[in-house]
Amino acid sequence: MPLTPEQQDEIDALRSQTRPTLRAVSEGMEAHLYRAHEVLDHGFIRVIDYMGDDAAICQAARVSYGRGTKSVQNDEGLIRYLMRHWHSTPFEMCEIKLHVKLPVFVARQWIRHRTANVNEYSARYSILDREFYIPQPDQLNAQSTVNNQGRGALLEGAEAERVLEILKSDSTRAYDNYESMISDEGQDGLARELARMNLPANIYTQWYWKVDLHNLFHFLRLRADSHAQYEIRVYADAICKVVADWVPAAYGAFEDYRLGGATLSGRALDCLRKMLAGEEVTQETSGMSKGEWREFMGVVGTPPNPPPKCPIKDWAAPEPPPRGGRFTPTPRFGRGAPERANRIIPRPGDSA
């Protein structure tokens, strides 16, 4: 369980207090405030505070004296224009502060995003809980044979059991030794800051993480993507759900232009124009490398294999597509494109 009954009581107490405010309030976000949304086996994300809403973005863009809004349609159009033209500073006027509980190896990827403010639980001062991430059987994959930075086929049977057993027993043994080293019953014990060094990277840590909406979108663009590791991606997907309720117009624009859109190089655009004109273009005539061509065909062509239902697996590194081909007019991006395979991941008990 990610929360103890005492922690849940604290959250309930906070949620029971309300007060009037002159500040911008997002009704969608109010529903999320303080609540823990479970992620992985012991983790969660929780909104601690936020600033701004869709209107605040328009207010800043128009440098307005008042709310800065015109009509909902007008505001949505402005937000889409800002997103389309990379006019990013109005999005920085909105901020979110999250409490995140996550495995240390996920935190190592997350902390690479430098444009946030972070305060982490101190394992020098406090004793870490006995909580380790153990993957579900459907996330126990072998190394991918086509992508050095990804997963391949699912482990099954005795091999899956063997690996799970190692993960569990190593975690248990490491924590038992941690406890025994810092024990103060009849022995001096080792300082907490030293005793923690033998703990594995699947132990959970926690932090407060504050970021503005522009940089949050950058984080989500990279981490809610099919190329991101599953264990950070489920956090990004959970945050996407929250942001969609907080700033629906901005999230809609982000989903359309960034998550659902694609960037094409000059060469790729040339090829696309030729294809639209009915010319046959192959990897050899495209001027693109095999990797570029594969990614280009992933954007404009019919993928060789349909995206798998599970958002991770090998969609990050599909089998090489046919070497050439005419343009098929099925939209692969923007409006009318098939729903992306890596959108919100339903969790057990999710109604959505």
Ligand SMILES: Cc1cc2nc3c(=O)[nH]c(=O)nc-3n(C[C@H](O)[C@H](O)[C@H](O)COP(=O)(O)OP(=O)(O)OC[C@H]3O[C@@H](n4cnc5c(N)ncnc54)[C@H](O)[C@@H]3O)c2cc1C
């Ligand atoms: C799929 C994937 C695989 C990855 N693999 C690896 C890997 O193998 N090894 C590895 O080390 N990392 C890896 N990373 C991490 C990656 O290289 C980035 O460090 C991480 O995604 C953070 O991106 P960022 O720097 O754009 O974000 P932020 O730190 O949030 O920065 C946002 C933007 O601010 C600007 N900025 C911030 N700080 C500076 C600065 N000091 N100087 C100049 N501009 C700055 C840049 O424009 C930057 O894009 C991987 C990331 C992904 C998504």
